[in-house]
Amino acid sequence: MKSDLTTVGILGSDFPGVKPALNVREGDSVSAGDVLFHDKRDSQICAFAPVSGQVLQIHRGAGRTLTSIAIAQEELVEQGIPYANHAVPEDRDALTSVLLISGLWTRLRQRPFGTVPLTSIRPRKLFVAALESGPGAADPIPLVQTEMAAFKLGLAAFCLLPTQETVLCLRKPLPLLAMKKGLLRQIAFPSKHPNGLPGTHIHLLSSPTPDNPVLAVDARTVIELGQLLCGVTATADRTVNVSGEGLSRPGIYTAAPGASIGKLLEQAGGGIDLPNIRVIAGSVLDGRQIGLNNAFLGVFEHQLQVLNETPLRGSRGLRGLPVFDRTGVLGRIGLRDIFARTGSHMNGAIASMVPAESMERVWPHRVPVIPLLRALVTEDDDTALNLGALAFVEEDMSLVTWACPGKYDYGQALRAFLDRIQLDMA
Amino acid sequence: MTDSLPLQLSSLKRTPGAPHCRNSLSVNGIVLLYIAASLPCLMLGIWQAGSRWAGVDASVTDVLAAGLLLVGPRLIVLLGLGFGLSKLYEKIRNRRTDLGWLAVSWFFFLLLPPAIDFIPMMLALTFGLVFVLFVFGGQGMAPFHPALGAVIFVNVAFGDTGQSIEVAPDTFVVSSWYSALNSRVSEGVDFGILSLQTGNPGAMSPALVMLGGLLLMLMGVASHRMLFGGIAGAAVASLLLTSLPGSHEALGVWSGHLLVGNFLFVLVFLGSDPACQPLTRPARWFAGFAFGSLTILLRVLDPAHPESSFMALLLVSLCSPVVDAAVVRIAVWRRSKRHHG
Numbered sequence: 001m002k003s004d005l006t007t008v009g010i011l012g013s014d015f016p017g018v019k020p021a022l023n024v025r026e027g028d029s030v031s032a033g034d035v036l037f038h039d040k041r042d043s044q045i046c047a048f049a050p051v052s053g054q055v056l057q058i059h060r061g062a063g064r065t066l067t068s069i070a071i072a073q074e075e076l077v078e079q080g081i082p083y084a085n086h087a088v089p090e091d092r093d094a095l096t097s098v099l100l101i102s103g104l105w106t107r108l109r110q111r112p113f114g115t116v117p118l119t120s121i122r123p124r125k126l127f128v129a130a131l132e133s134g135p136g137a138a139d140p141i142p143l144v145q146t147e148m149a150a151f152k153l154g155l156a157a158f159c160l161l162p163t164q165e166t167v168l169c170l171r172k173p174l175p176l177l178a179m180k181k182g183l184l185r186q187i188a189f190p191s192k193h194p195n196g197l198p199g200t201h202i203h204l205l206s207s208p209t210p211d212n213p214v215l216a217v218d219a220r221t222v223i224e225l226g227q228l229l230c231g232v233t234a235t236a237d238r239t240v241n242v243s244g245e246g247l248s249r250p251g252i253y254t255a256a257p258g259a260s261i262g263k264l265l266e267q268a269g270g271g272i273d274l275p276n277i278r279v280i281a282g283s284v285l286d287g288r289q290i291g292l293n294n295a296f297l298g299v300f301e302h303q304l305q306v307l308n309e310t311p312l313r314g315s316r317g318l319r320g321l322p323v324f325d326r327t328g329v330l331g332r333i334g335l336r337d338i339f340a341r342t343g344s345h346m347n348g349a350i351a352s353m354v355p356a357e358s359m360e361r362v363w364p365h366r367v368p369v370i371p372l373l374r375a376l377v378t379e380d381d382d383t384a385l386n387l388g389a390l391a392f393v394e395e396d397m398s399l400v401t402w403a404c405p406g407k408y409d410y411g412q413a414l415r416a417f418l419d420r421i422q423l424d425m426a
Numbered sequence: 427m428t429d430s431l432p433l434q435l436s437s438l439k440r441t442p443g444a445p446h447c448r449n450s451l452s453v454n455g456i457v458l459l460y461i462a463a464s465l466p467c468l469m470l471g472i473w474q475a476g477s478r479w480a481g482v483d484a485s486v487t488d489v490l491a492a493g494l495l496l497v498g499p500r501l502i503v504l505l506g507l508g509f510g511l512s513k514l515y516e517k518i519r520n521r522r523t524d525l526g527w528l529a530v531s532w533f534f535f536l537l538l539p540p541a542i543d544f545i546p547m548m549l550a551l552t553f554g555l556v557f558v559l560f561v562f563g564g565q566g567m568a569p570f571h572p573a574l575g576a577v578i579f580v581n582v583a584f585g586d587t588g589q590s591i592e593v594a595p596d597t598f599v600v601s602s603w604y605s606a607l608n609s610r611v612s613e614g615v616d617f618g619i620l621s622l623q624t625g626n627p628g629a630m631s632p633a634l635v636m637l638g639g640l641l642l643m644l645m646g647v648a649s650h651r652m653l654f655g656g657i658a659g660a661a662v663a664s665l666l667l668t669s670l671p672g673s674h675e676a677l678g679v680w681s682g683h684l685l686v687g688n689f690l691f692v693l694v695f696l697g698s699d700p701a702c703q704p705l706t707r708p709a710r711w712f713a714g715f716a717f718g719s720l721t722i723l724l725r726v727l728d729p730a731h732p733e734s735s736f737m738a739l740l741l742v743s744l745c746s747p748v749v750d751a752a753v754v755r756i757a758v759w760r761r762s763k764r765h766h767g
Contacts, residue, residue, distance in 0.1 A: 206765060207761065207762075207765035207766070278446065280444075280446055282444075284445065284446045284447050285444065285445045285446075286444045286445065287444055287446065288444070289443060289444075289446070305446075307446055307447065309440065310439050310440045343447070344440050344441045344446050344447060345439065345440070345441075345447070345448070346439055346440065346441055346448050347448045347449060347450045347451070347452060348448070348450075348451070348452020348453065348454060348455060349452065349453075349454065349522070349524065351452070351453035351454070351524040351565065351566070352453065352524065352563070352564055352565045352566030352567060352701075353566055354453050354456065354565070354566045354700050354701045355566075355700060355701075355703065355704075355705045356451065356456065356647070356700040357646060357647070357648075357649050357700070358449060358451055358646055360707065361646070366757065366760070366761075367757045367758075367761060368705065368706040368707070368753060368754060368757055370705040370706065371705055371706065371750065371753075371754045374705070383754070386758040386761075386762075387754070387757065387758060387761070388761055394444070395444075398444055398445045399445075401445055401448075402445045402447070402448055402449055403449045403451070404449075405449070405451045405452050405453050405455070405456055405700070406452075406453055406566065407448065407452065409442070409443075411444065
């Protein structure tokens with residue numbers, strides 16, 4: 001199903017680390033490809049208008065951070081990446097300029113810190129994630145196989161970026177005959193979550209530091225670069241899995257990044273402002289909670305989930321009985337679901353950090369998880385650094401946060417740690 | 427981090443952001459699961475205490491009433507004292523606590539002889555809660571299980587009180603589990619998994635304790651590394667002792683050592699408690715194995731410590747942070763070797 005969506009938005013959260021200097025004001029008319037804002041750190045990094053239209057609203061959040069820019073689309077045209085027909089880049093600088101003017105540079109993520117990298121970056125390695133493992137996530141391999149020519153071209157171009165090698169992480173190695181040896185390595189990962197997260201690949205295969213960063217990119221961006229270099233008009237449309245509570249027509253819909261989530265939910269028989277629901281863009285583990293100001297599809301978001309919101313008052317009832325751990329044997333055969341509450345319930349009070357086995361069962365890395373988490377919450381930055389915490393961002397901590405009986409938020413603790421390290425460098 | 431949490435955050439019901447749902451396991455849930463798993467042991471303890479007191483010919487109601495009369499007041503006093511102390515702690519520190527006090531009072535009670543005096547019992551619980559749990563910051567921060575601290579306090583401060591079992595009118599005194607095993611063996615009775623033993627209310631039936639341990643393990647709460655490590659350590663130590671050329675015949679079958687005394691109870695309910703166990707998996711194997719073997723070694727070789735499992739767990743709990751630190755060092759060394767040559 002193709003969505004008929006007329007308001008399109010750019011999300012500030014799709015540009016982590018970018019300090020936007022706006023080039024437009026509310027009421028301005030923009031054409032597809034116009035610069036909406038550039039980065040104060042590096043003016044070559046820009047965000048482009050995905051469609052032609054009028055800037056409706058510019059939403060800002062806490063500390064005047066950019067939440068979103070909403071654009072009223074003038075006419076329904078097939079959306080696409082505005083700049084097509086580039087020559088295949090021969091060197092790193094040419095590739096950088098192609099990525100910058102096509103807007104694909106902002107799809108790259110740097111580790112440590114998980115931010116959009118500066119153009120001066122010299123990454124040792126580039127990690128291409130061609131697998132997904134999160135709950136409800138779609139496997140990108142069918143898309144890669146359909147667009148194999150573009151994928152190969154994009155991958156060959158991306159190999160110019162790192163100083164050492166490009167690592168392609170996927171479930172089963174692909175036959176990529178044309179690739180030069182030594183530049184590209186394929187590593188197979190099992191399908192269990194969190195093996196699809198770039199943090200898992202990066203922590204296993206490298207040790208990024210602020211002086212020696214690495215980059216991560218997803219398979220779709222590689223395909224889009226390949227299509228751009230082939231001269232094929234790249235479509236920005238992707239499939240979006242819309243599911244959850246209170247939807248009369250849940251299913252797979254097609255929409256482009258920036259599409260209005262309210263309209264997508266209406267198509268699926270739900271709504272964004274219904275009472276007692278929580279709409280999440282992305283997976284329930286690391287997705288973004290949708291409010292009225294950020295109700296646009298992000299560039300990496302392929303699913304919308306609707307959860308029951310837990311009422312703030314009222315008794316817990318019989319469903320508050322203790323408890324079968326989902327990571328235990330009895331929990332795994334489904335006994336847990338008899339007793340557990342669904343939706344956004346904390347399932348317990350915030351308490352001390354208890355080193356339960358449940359957190360270790362969801363941890364894929366060799367470094368011991370409890371000492372790392374303790375180091376993060378007690379601000380023991382030396383131990384956290386030594387155990388490789390710089391390879392992670394919040395999404396890598398979501399499973400241990402989910403499993404923690406003390407209900408700690410390790411994503412928050414990790415971000416505080418990363419902020420301290422970043423401050424130290426400045 | 428917990429210290430700085432305002433009170434209203436402690437009762438947060440909704441997830442504040444990603445991840446938007448949480449596991450059903452909570453710290454209070456873990457405490458309640460441990461208590462539920464040890465309930466059959468308490469039932470049997472009540473029954474045994476009642477049948478000793480009321481005599482062999484008593485009816486079922488008489489036995490139950492006698493057992494409840496003997497056990498009930500002590501349990502109620504301990505739970506009340508634990509609750510009061512934790513409320514006092516909440517008031518002084520201005521923060522919410524969890525059900526840690528409940529686990530401590532409960533398991534301390536299960537490790538006491540059913541007819542112990544009230545004053546030593548209350549003093550010991552106060553010691554355990556205040557000096558082992560609260561001064562370190564509450565549940566999850568104690569250096570060893572606070573119930574263990576309380577039991578050792580009884581043993582050290584009040585001598586035999588913690589070790590002898592005196593149930594009126596039939597008085598039965600065990601000075602050592604080693605001697606109990608000896609007397610059983612000399613009577614020609616082999617210790618089986620289904621046999622009942624006298625002692626503290628919790629540790630009367632090895633079968634019920636094992637059932638509780640199995641349940642906790644399957645639910646994903648108790649660490650199987652601690653449990654299997656402990657059983658392996660005890661088995662190795664007792665096999666070694668019984669196979670030594672000069673060993674006394676009365677040591678009996680090696681497997682008897684695993685079932686006699688409160689070794690299994692301490693291993694399952696105190697040793698594998700997630701709040702007090704080592705932080706890393708290798709350290710859990712080490713702690714389990716060391717606890718099992720030390721219990722048997724101390725029991726046989728040191729008659730001064732008849733209830734050797736308490737002392738063994740104390741030693742192991744105090745040593746395991748060193749093993750944890752070593753495991754972290756090795757992990758850091760391996761990581762730097764892998765990535766920096």
